[in-house]
Amino acid sequence: MGSISYKNRYANAIVIWVIMILNSSFSSTSFSTSTNKTAHISPGTLDDYLYNLSSKSVANSDVLYNISLPANFSGMEVSILRLRSSTLWARGANFSSFDIPPRIITMPYVKRIAIMYENLGNMSSYFYDLPGFKFLTPVVGLVIYDATDVEGRTSPKRLNIALMGKPIRVSYDHIQVPRGRNSSLLKCVRFEPTSGLVELSDMVSHGVCSSKGPGHFAIAVPAVNSTTFSPSPSPSPSFSPLPSPLRRGRRKLWPWTWWVVGISAGVAGLILAVSISILGYKA
Structure with missing residues (x-):
């Protein structure tokens, strides 16, 4: 029982980690920056x-x-x-x-x-x-x-x-x-x-x-x-x-790259979590 409980806690931790990765991946595609140069009035x-x-x-x-x-x-x-x-x-x-x-x-x-x-x-x-x-x-x-x-x-x-x-x-x-x-x-x-x-x-x-x-x-x-x-x-x-033209030029690529990486990592993490849970219950 102790082994199963430990494995279940480990699987839950992985699921939480996957959710955090997915949230950060989707939020990275949204940007909001101010375009005004002065702090006097927006x-x-x-x-x-x-x-x-x-x-x-x-x-x-x-x-x-x-x-x-x-x-x-x-x-x-x-x-x-x-x-x-x-x-x-x-x-x-x-x-x-x-x-x-x-x-x-x-x-x-x-x-x-x-x-x-x-x-x-x-x-x-x-x-x-x-x-x-x-x-x-x-x-x-x-x-x-x-x-x-x-x-x-x-x-x-x-x-x-x-x-x-x-x-x-x-x-x-x-x-x-x-x-x-x-x-x-x-x-x-x-x-x-x-x-x-x-x-x-x-x-x-x-x-x-x-x-x-x-x-x-x-x-x-x-x-x-x-x-x-x-x-x-x-x-x-x-x-x-963004203030830097170089960073703004790369910016169109990075959000989509992280989105793909996040989705891939999320799917792999979910599969791993389910596998550990199944093995834990079988044990």
């Missing part, structure tokens, strides 16, 4: 701060309001458009750099929404950074808030969207490609507002990007001394940038 906090500046001064009408900003945000532009969700579904919205098509549903659904447009201008690199790349355009933002009932609310409520039709288009009028660089290297950049991921994709046409959701957008080109990304005709995958 991009997400910036959005909420700018929205709070306008929440009491903008009427509930389908009119685009330009918001007056404090002096420390000089060079930035912020506009607010409040409208019904049914209007967004039927007509969409078109202002500044964004063309929002019809057939869009907010998630969760609310009766009234506020669409905030941001142009960070010369402060783009202050709030956003993409190692290995150089911005060719200012960072522009599209954020959607619940405007149904703002009375007594302590913090603004962000909304996501579901596209039932065409994607959102983000257009830039003036893009100057650095001398000696090919325009095919230009990439659309989207900073995902909640996960912290950065999405790179090809332009749909010159100076035009597309997106399936809100966020902050720019067009960038790989830095001259960057070897992290090579030109490719296909869209690049999503990633969270």
Whole structure:
């Protein structure tokens, strides 16, 4: 009995070890890092701060309001458009750099929404950074808030969207490609507002990007001394940038390598645990 108990405890320990390996393997495929360079204010906090500046001064009408900003945000532009969700579904919205098509549903659904447009201008690199790349355009933002009932609310409520039709288009009028660089290297950049991921994709046409959701957008080109990304005709995958370009380049391989190793080790460990348990009971 003592031998069987010892073997059972050993088998249970192996099972626990396998579970820990599997958990660490799956968690290694998920990344979340901050893309802001400064500790003064994060991009997400910036959005909420700018929205709070306008929440009491903008009427509930389908009119685009330009918001007056404090002096420390000089060079930035912020506009607010409040409208019904049914209007967004039927007509969409078109202002500044964004063309929002019809057939869009907010998630969760609310009766009234506020669409905030941001142009960070010369402060783009202050709030956003993409190692290995150089911005060719200012960072522009599209954020959607619940405007149904703002009375007594302590913090603004962000909304996501579901596209039932065409994607959102983000257009830039003036893009100057650095001398000696090919325009095919230009990439659309989207900073995902909640996960912290950065999405790179090809332009749909010159100076035009597309997106399936809100966020902050720019067009960038790989830095001259960057070897992290090579030109490719296909869209690049999503990633969270790390401070070191070399580590970020290897990063696309390591999570999947550890995932495969973890699964293999887990299966082998389970087989070993079951075998020890069977032998223990037979003994």
